[in-house]
Amino acid sequence: MNKILQIDVEQICKTCGNDRTKMMDIVRAVQDKYGQVSDEAINIIAKCTKCNRVEVEGLVTFYAFFSKKPKGKVTIRLCNDVVDKMSGLERVEQAFKKELGINFGQTTSDGISLEYTPCIGMCDQAPAALVNDEVITYLSTDKVKELVEDLRKHYDPNKIMHRLGDGNNANMLVHSCVHNGIRKKGGVILGDYKANEGLRNALAISPVEVINEVKNARLRGRGGAGFPTGMKWQFTRAAEGTKKYILCNADEGEPGTFKDRVILTERADLLFEGMAIGGYAIGAQQGILYLRAEYNYLRKLLEKILDDRRSKNLLGKNILGKKGFDFDITIQMGAGAYICGEETALISSCEGLRGDPKTRPPFPAQKGYLGNPSAVNNVETLCCVTRIMEMGAAWFAELGSKGSPSTKLLSISGDCRLPGVYEFPFGIKVSDLLKEVGAEDAQAVLVGGPSGQIIGPNEFRRTICYDDLATGGAVVIFGPQRDMVEIAAEYMEFFVEESCGFCTPCRVGNVLLKKYLDKILDGKGEPQDLDFLQSLGESIKVTSRCGLGQTSPNPVLTTLKNFRPSYEKRVKEATNGLQPLFDIKKALVPAEEIAKRKSEIFNA
Numbered sequence: 001m002n003k004i005l006q007i008d009v010e011q012i013c014k015t016c017g018n019d020r021t022k023m024m025d026i027v028r029a030v031q032d033k034y035g036q037v038s039d040e041a042i043n044i045i046a047k048c049t050k051c052n053r054v055e056v057e058g059l060v061t062f063y064a065f066f067s068k069k070p071k072g073k074v075t076i077r078l079c080n081d082v083v084d085k086m087s088g089l090e091r092v093e094q095a096f097k098k099e100l101g102i103n104f105g106q107t108t109s110d111g112i113s114l115e116y117t118p119c120i121g122m123c124d125q126a127p128a129a130l131v132n133d134e135v136i137t138y139l140s141t142d143k144v145k146e147l148v149e150d151l152r153k154h155y156d157p158n159k160i161m162h163r164l165g166d167g168n169n170a171n172m173l174v175h176s177c178v179h180n181g182i183r184k185k186g187g188v189i190l191g192d193y194k195a196n197e198g199l200r201n202a203l204a205i206s207p208v209e210v211i212n213e214v215k216n217a218r219l220r221g222r223g224g225a226g227f228p229t230g231m232k233w234q235f236t237r238a239a240e241g242t243k244k245y246i247l248c249n250a251d252e253g254e255p256g257t258f259k260d261r262v263i264l265t266e267r268a269d270l271l272f273e274g275m276a277i278g279g280y281a282i283g284a285q286q287g288i289l290y291l292r293a294e295y296n297y298l299r300k301l302l303e304k305i306l307d308d309r310r311s312k313n314l315l316g317k318n319i320l321g322k323k324g325f326d327f328d329i330t331i332q333m334g335a336g337a338y339i340c341g342e343e344t345a346l347i348s349s350c351e352g353l354r355g356d357p358k359t360r361p362p363f364p365a366q367k368g369y370l371g372n373p374s375a376v377n378n379v380e381t382l383c384c385v386t387r388i389m390e391m392g393a394a395w396f397a398e399l400g401s402k403g404s405p406s407t408k409l410l411s412i413s414g415d416c417r418l419p420g421v422y423e424f425p426f427g428i429k430v431s432d433l434l435k436e437v438g439a440e441d442a443q444a445v446l447v448g449g450p451s452g453q454i455i456g457p458n459e460f461r462r463t464i465c466y467d468d469l470a471t472g473g474a475v476v477i478f479g480p481q482r483d484m485v486e487i488a489a490e491y492m493e494f495f496v497e498e499s500c501g502f503c504t505p506c507r508v509g510n511v512l513l514k515k516y517l518d519k520i521l522d523g524k525g526e527p528q529d530l531d532f533l534q535s536l537g538e539s540i541k542v543t544s545r546c547g548l549g550q551t552s553p554n555p556v557l558t559t560l561k562n563f564r565p566s567y568e569k570r571v572k573e574a575t576n577g578l579q580p581l582f583d584i585k586k587a588l589v590p591a592e593e594i595a596k597r598k599s600e601i602f603n604a
């Protein structure tokens, strides 16, 4: 037994109260200190928290940012999202391999690990990478060379030389090169507001009246599903239980989404005010901000803002003199799992478990965090609440369309001249949006991230709102040069990686979809494969257990519908009743490389 490891890990567990529900914090601290969570560390954690080692190991192996195997002191995670690939990722990959002298998945002898990671919320400044928690944007071959040379002088990601970004990115607590990329300010989220007026107004009326005001504003969840917020709060308030929680979902992992990043950087007070209003409305004493691991670089700033709010009695006991209203907010870090954006998986993660979705019912409003009634709301939704309570429901509903009042923040990236964050009124036509962002020649637009829809020019007259094209915020534009079958295959690769594996349709079905797309891209597709893709995709949607599987076939289904000629030109009827489904020569290549000789039969 390594005595030092034992003392350290026991101390970490003790700091977290040996509480198994704090498992994410415990494992994260061990990972940070030792660059791994070894079998030995897992045994110590299990003993201290009085749980089975399998539970600890299950958690360590579930999250991408934890590792049983040792990693270097520095880990470079290069984002390999579709938009990064469209922005020159291949050159950057080669540059990293050359400068470090290793392949992806390896560690240099001086302790630098190189890995891929899915979307890190920087599609507007791709290609981008994380170096431990530091974000490096707009990567080029020259920048990679400079970065690696710089790192090798000190091996400390905090000392990497870079130009600071705008706004709070330049705050010493953030000290990041990220740019906010705010292109259009609407009047609701990014406009001026009177700080804490919304909270004061809320505390002047009863919690039920606050819920009614939110209902009158017809606020719907901004995360994508669009569930009415007032109704969610009404259910949570009415649920039995003395302890209630409001959880903020700041895990925006949908590839192409980065608008919450900007809110967290520039409008955290607006968000925390909304959480306090929500806490008052549902009768909660605690709020939890679930922050994705990729945004850890914002954590110190967010903690400072929370401290400032405590010192002003905007959090804590008897808030703003309201007797009996005690409420505070803590931050729970994620650890790299897309599925944790699903509300029940997020709750599992907050409870110190793998991010497995839970079976519904019961819904979180009845039985959520640690079995208590909980409301899970998106970052932007909670900011809307603050504005509703400041300005009133009528003001909020003035903008937007009939079924979708007010504005929506959109993260726009891909083949356009002006990527960034835009606040548009709901109901904007896709064609108008394309003009504004400099993408008049777009071939396709992905609305709502990979789980949304990929539409073509014949649908650019459609509008962005809950009743037509609903989106949590991601809009990715594809120019005429892009191959939409390849794009669909890229997104399916993402879903194959991110499926939690709990249910068969999602775990196996997505792999099959990807396999058939590869077959078609490889020139071996037959016309009936398109029917197979269609029926398999539809089946996965209706038989999967959670939102991930229920939407994961969308890249295939929407491109099949809107870009069918791209598929049809790639498939051909079998000749002589035979179609070469399997290329034995190609399949033998890995074996030939290992054996260091060519097959005599197939290379004759």
Ligand code: SF4
Binding pocket: 339, 357, 498, 499, 500, 501, 502, 503, 504, 506, 507, 544, 545, 546, 547, 548, 549, 550
């Ligand atoms: Fe997990 Fe996919 Fe099933 Fe959801 S649908 S529970 S992500 S396997």
